[in-house]
Amino acid sequence: MKFEDIKLTKPLLNALNEQGITEMTPIQEKAIPKVLAGTDVIGIAQTGTGKTLAYLLPILRDLKFTESKHPRVLVLVPTRELAVQVASEVEKLTEYMSTRTIAVYGGTNINTQKKAVYAGCDIIIGTPGRLYDIAMTGLLRLKDIKKVVIDECDEMLSLGFRPQIQRIFDLLPTKRQNLLFSATITEDVDELVATFFRKTERIIAAPTGTPLQKINQVAYQAHNFNTKYNLLKHLLTEDKSIEKVFIFVQSRVYADILFKKIEEDFPEQYGIIHSNKSQNFRLRMVREFKENQLKGIVATDLVARGIDIDNVSHVINFDLPDQRENYIHRIGRTGRAQSEGNTISFIMEDDQKMFEEIQDFMKLSIEYTPFPEGVEATTKLIPLEEAPDLNDAPSLLNPKHSVGEGSKDAVSQKPVKRNIRPIEKKIERKKSRKNKRKK
Numbered sequence: 001m002k003f004e005d006i007k008l009t010k011p012l013l014n015a016l017n018e019q020g021i022t023e024m025t026p027i028q029e030k031a032i033p034k035v036l037a038g039t040d041v042i043g044i045a046q047t048g049t050g051k052t053l054a055y056l057l058p059i060l061r062d063l064k065f066t067e068s069k070h071p072r073v074l075v076l077v078p079t080r081e082l083a084v085q086v087a088s089e090v091e092k093l094t095e096y097m098s099t100r101t102i103a104v105y106g107g108t109n110i111n112t113q114k115k116a117v118y119a120g121c122d123i124i125i126g127t128p129g130r131l132y133d134i135a136m137t138g139l140l141r142l143k144d145i146k147k148v149v150i151d152e153c154d155e156m157l158s159l160g161f162r163p164q165i166q167r168i169f170d171l172l173p174t175k176r177q178n179l180l181f182s183a184t185i186t187e188d189v190d191e192l193v194a195t196f197f198r199k200t201e202r203i204i205a206a207p208t209g210t211p212l213q214k215i216n217q218v219a220y221q222a223h224n225f226n227t228k229y230n231l232l233k234h235l236l237t238e239d240k241s242i243e244k245v246f247i248f249v250q251s252r253v254y255a256d257i258l259f260k261k262i263e264e265d266f267p268e269q270y271g272i273i274h275s276n277k278s279q280n281f282r283l284r285m286v287r288e289f290k291e292n293q294l295k296g297i298v299a300t301d302l303v304a305r306g307i308d309i310d311n312v313s314h315v316i317n318f319d320l321p322d323q324r325e326n327y328i329h330r331i332g333r334t335g336r337a338q339s340e341g342n343t344i345s346f347i348m349e350d351d352q353k354m355f356e357e358i359q360d361f362m363k364l365s366i367e368y369t370p371f372p373e374g375v376e377a378t379t380k381l382i383p384l385e386e387a388p389d390l391n392d393a394p395s396l397l398n399p400k401h402s403v404g405e406g407s408k409d410a411v412s413q414k415p416v417k418r419n420i421r422p423i424e425k426k427i428e429r430k431k432s433r434k435n436k437r438k439k
């Protein structure tokens, strides 16, 4: 179905045409009429399915001009990068409209953002912590909000944003339309919906755990950092189809070590983003990658999530993620919209269980590709493999401890080493011990 077949305004259709966007994606076909009808909507959709336009288009169609300073649309997102990205999508769509949009997020000067809020806006996009802080100054009035969007809700909750979301919702008027988008519907998401939403419509773009169809997935067995690096170097040198690549690693320290090696072998061709880098540095990296000045980016899970970059030919899982859902998010970086994508995973002995879990989750199996001849499989470990640096991952000791990954205002983070059992398992074990004692 085409956008011109639904009731969008001329300025919106013109803006879409300029971007060469004419046909709706499945989530857009399903969500737009429901959002236009005013129902609360829960969209199960991964990044790359067109979910942002699925909520922005109907919202913008109904947004009337006003001189009021107070926003009428609120979009909550988990990370700074996503805030910037959604704001830029709004800007592209409202080129022929007089919509005022502001993005607020942690890690940057709050005063500049406060001034912008004071000047007035129609749409405010933000990470929950910073948005709440600004609301508390009294500068941001949320009582005029008519539509609220929670984007990447599962990620927002796994970052520990539940209290901030609760406080923000307490400031909203009761009569409003709620829209929620999430790649996976976890128990936490369901609980949030039960608390804040009215009668909802659920829309599924792709069933939970199903990877985007057009992604070719391969895996190699490689048993330590150096072997994985030899393989990576070989692929980046020999495989000419790798034109634009995201390389995912498990933690900031590993990201730094890997980036240093890549920089030695491929100077100035690759970038790095993780939470210890300044906001300006991160935005510059994303921009340079977008503009093809960089061939690839080494990234940790959190900051890379939701970043929409066209034509990423490959996602390389240098390390597997700790949670199977993150695998889906990672591979969603490639094969965006209508294009094809490729994922290459490096699997160590420790990863086997997670790798099987991921395959079960996706309901497909990935055969190992033989290790390429001529690439050295070494037994030499790097110091970090011999003595893990717990400072990089306090969450190893206490998964509720923030290590500052992602937005500064996130209060918890997932464990980052896969051989440590997640806190849920510990709780389960405790419960079962308790139950046994009771019996």
Ligand code: AMP
Pocket (backbone or CB within 6 Å): 020, 021, 022, 023, 024, 025, 028, 046, 047, 048, 049, 050, 051, 052, 053, 308, 310, 336, 337, 338
């Ligand atoms: P999202 O899932 O919102 O992150 O969108 C992923 C990418 O798909 C963005 O670059 C959009 O501009 C693009 N996109 C969204 N809808 C369409 C569409 N109907 N046709 C082509 N590209 C689209």
